[in-house]
Amino acid sequence: MNGSASPLQIVVLLSGSGTTLQAIIDEMQAGNINVEIKAVISDQSQATGLTRAENAGIETCALSPRDYPDRQGFDHALASCIDRYKPQYIVLAGFMRILGKSFVERFAGKILNIHPSLLPRFRGLDTYARVLEAGDAEHGTSVHFVTAELDGGPLIMQSRVKVLEGDDEESLSARVKERERKMYPAVLDMIAAKRIEMKDGQAWLDNQPLDHPLEFDPSK
Numbered sequence: 001m002n003g004s005a006s007p008l009q010i011v012v013l014l015s016g017s018g019t020t021l022q023a024i025i026d027e028m029q030a031g032n033i034n035v036e037i038k039a040v041i042s043d044q045s046q047a048t049g050l051t052r053a054e055n056a057g058i059e060t061c062a063l064s065p066r067d068y069p070d071r072q073g074f075d076h077a078l079a080s081c082i083d084r085y086k087p088q089y090i091v092l093a094g095f096m097r098i099l100g101k102s103f104v105e106r107f108a109g110k111i112l113n114i115h116p117s118l119l120p121r122f123r124g125l126d127t128y129a130r131v132l133e134a135g136d137a138e139h140g141t142s143v144h145f146v147t148a149e150l151d152g153g154p155l156i157m158q159s160r161v162k163v164l165e166g167d168d169e170e171s172l173s174a175r176v177k178e179r180e181r182k183m184y185p186a187v188l189d190m191i192a193a194k195r196i197e198m199k200d201g202q203a204w205l206d207n208q209p210l211d212h213p214l215e216f217d218p219s220k
Helices: 019-029 048-055 071-083 101-104 128-136 169-192
Strands: 009-014 035-041 059-062 089-092 111-115 138-145 156-160 196-199 202-205
Touching: 009 019, 009 048, 009 169, 019 035, 019 048, 019 169, 035 071, 035 169, 048 059, 048 196, 071 101, 101 138, 101 156, 111 169, 128 138, 128 169, 138 169, 169 196
Parallel strands: 009 035, 009 089, 035 059, 089 111
Antiparallel strands: 111 138, 138 156, 196 202
16 A cells, blocks of 8 residues: 555445445555545445444445436436545445446546456346356456446456355355455555556556456455
């Protein structure tokens, strides 16, 4: 971590338990990453992730999609809420709503997501069941920039996890999520150090286009 630089200002969006959020908070509080969470926003008012944020002294906001006539109305309200905090990046951490094209374009190049598969394989939901059904030898997780294409934005980093004999969705998910909780903070710290950015429709590392996603080293 580069302690001399200003911390990366982020807003985290989530829908559920917030275990990935907690990993970011823990690394942040330990001084291992140069990141500051300005707010945590959820589309579920009872999301445990909001409680985790409150316990860490982070501002929270809940917006229910049911309060808006359509997706565009919700996206507009969400964007207005985010704008109050003036983040440098929006970090999706288990946010289960698809963001509309106008929202994504408004924050182009500044939205990150983590997806439980080795993209471009298994975009969308139920990736653990699908990889087991396919009989693949490995699964994993990917951090990428968000574009209007579902799970199709430029890849930044991936981590591979072997599929073991006897694996079910629960056991495979547990290993992948453990890897996610290490990899996402590492990517955020690289962005804070201005090593990674999105430019010309692709990810760049150290001012060079990234032709292949980085491989995360879980030993570090």
